[in-house]
Amino acid sequence: MKLPASILLALLLTNLPARSQSVAMVKFDQLKQMVDRSNDTLYVVNFWATWCAPCVKELPLFESVRRQYATQKVAVLLVSMDNKKTLSTKVVPFVRNRKIQSKVVLLDEPDLNTWVDKLTPEWSGALPMTLILNKQRNIRKFIGQPVEKGELESIINQSKR
Amino acid sequence: MKKSVFLPVIAFLLAVGLMNFRPLSDGYKVGDTVQDFKLKNIDGKTVSLADKKDVKGYIIAFTCNTCPVAKAYESRIVALNEQFASKGYPVVAIQSNDAQRSPGDSYDAMQQRAKSAKYSFPYLYDDTQTVARAFGATNTPHMFVVKRDGDQYRVAYIGAIDNNQYEPSAADKKYVETAVNELLAGKSVTTPSARAVGCGIKWKGV
Numbered sequence: 001m002k003l004p005a006s007i008l009l010a011l012l013l014t015n016l017p018a019r020s021q022s023v024a025m026v027k028f029d030q031l032k033q034m035v036d037r038s039n040d041t042l043y044v045v046n047f048w049a050t051w052c053a054p055c056v057k058e059l060p061l062f063e064s065v066r067r068q069y070a071t072q073k074v075a076v077l078l079v080s081m082d083n084k085k086t087l088s089t090k091v092v093p094f095v096r097n098r099k100i101q102s103k104v105v106l107l108d109e110p111d112l113n114t115w116v117d118k119l120t121p122e123w124s125g126a127l128p129m130t131l132i133l134n135k136q137r138n139i140r141k142f143i144g145q146p147v148e149k150g151e152l153e154s155i156i157n158q159s160k161r
Numbered sequence: 162m163k164k165s166v167f168l169p170v171i172a173f174l175l176a177v178g179l180m181n182f183r184p185l186s187d188g189y190k191v192g193d194t195v196q197d198f199k200l201k202n203i204d205g206k207t208v209s210l211a212d213k214k215d216v217k218g219y220i221i222a223f224t225c226n227t228c229p230v231a232k233a234y235e236s237r238i239v240a241l242n243e244q245f246a247s248k249g250y251p252v253v254a255i256q257s258n259d260a261q262r263s264p265g266d267s268y269d270a271m272q273q274r275a276k277s278a279k280y281s282f283p284y285l286y287d288d289t290q291t292v293a294r295a296f297g298a299t300n301t302p303h304m305f306v307v308k309r310d311g312d313q314y315r316v317a318y319i320g321a322i323d324n325n326q327y328e329p330s331a332a333d334k335k336y337v338e339t340a341v342n343e344l345l346a347g348k349s350v351t352t353p354s355a356r357a358v359g360c361g362i363k364w365k366g367v
Contacts, residue, residue: 083327085327110324110325110326110328112324112355112357112358113321113324113356116356124300125300125356125358126299126359126360126361127358127360
């Protein structure tokens with residue numbers, strides 16, 4: 001009885017429309033708590049915006065990483081730097097239309113100078129920007145430009161020691 | 162004897178210190194002297210910092226036509242020129258994006274933009290991107306306030322225009338305005354650098 005049930009569940013899940021994404025609005029301290037944790041998950045954190053063309057172009061690479069490492073301790077987080085006033089008019093529709101499954105948050109911190117040195121002192125502010133982090137294993141990789149195809153995978157695989 | 166113990170410690174501390182203070186990118190830092198440039202303006206004429214003999218400095222804006230952040234700041238750049246050109250700090254805008262990667266930033270498009278938005282300042286085409294590289298500009302918009310020092314210009318401020326790109330009225334730190342006002346008052350600049358979210362400059366062949 002176990003097998004048919006699981007098949008049924010699998011069928012049900014694949015036939016369900018993509019779970020509609022919600023996008024939480026977070027402050028810097030909340031963001032830091034989400035990615036700067038003492039556990040064995042590797043956080044792939046991409047800073048982007050709907051208005052940033054190179055960001056939008058590279059989003060599929062992050063979605064691909066999420067799929068590829070779904071069963072491993074790798075978490076993708078997409079941090080939107082959009083205007084918080086456009087959360088429901090731009091960001092949420094964008095995420096839904098593109099069926100983005102990675103976790104998305106909107107960082108409500110328009111003044112970079114209040115927080116940037118606490119997370120990415122090397123960042124100029126140019127989008128996109130990506131951080132790959134694991135506090136426990138002291139992994140920290142900063143990418144201050146669009147990622148190349150395969151770049152994320154190679155960093156993630158290297159981080160597996 | 163004691164020296165031999167302390168020397169490595171001092172060397173280590175120095176090394177750590179240097180690591181922490183490494184520059185964000187190559188290019189000018191606050192206090193550096195700027196090398197003058199010759200760039201083509203939208204009117205076809207060449208512009209250099211040395212052209213104007215009567216200025217106290219310049220507000221140099223690396224900006225472009227296409228970046229949404231640059232667009233959001235466009236009217237604030239125009240306003241900076243209105244506010245400070247007559248006081249001796251005119252704006253010089255420089256467009257450094259590779260027009261092949263960003264066709265909306267071609268010389269023709271720059272001419273159209275400057276005309277339709279009524280730029281009251283030069284809008285220079287950094288075709289070879291050497292000026293952006295020399296300055297270490299990475300974003301649009303990316304501001305450099307330079308102060309005249311004899312025949313030379315020294316960097317007094319690097320970074321953002323203010324601290325709220327989305328809502329000009331909510332910006333409570335107007336970095337460039339404050340820096341220029343301090344320079345005009347003969348003071349040192351209290352916040353010589355600040356960052357803001359922007360678009361990366363579109364470099365050639367990347």
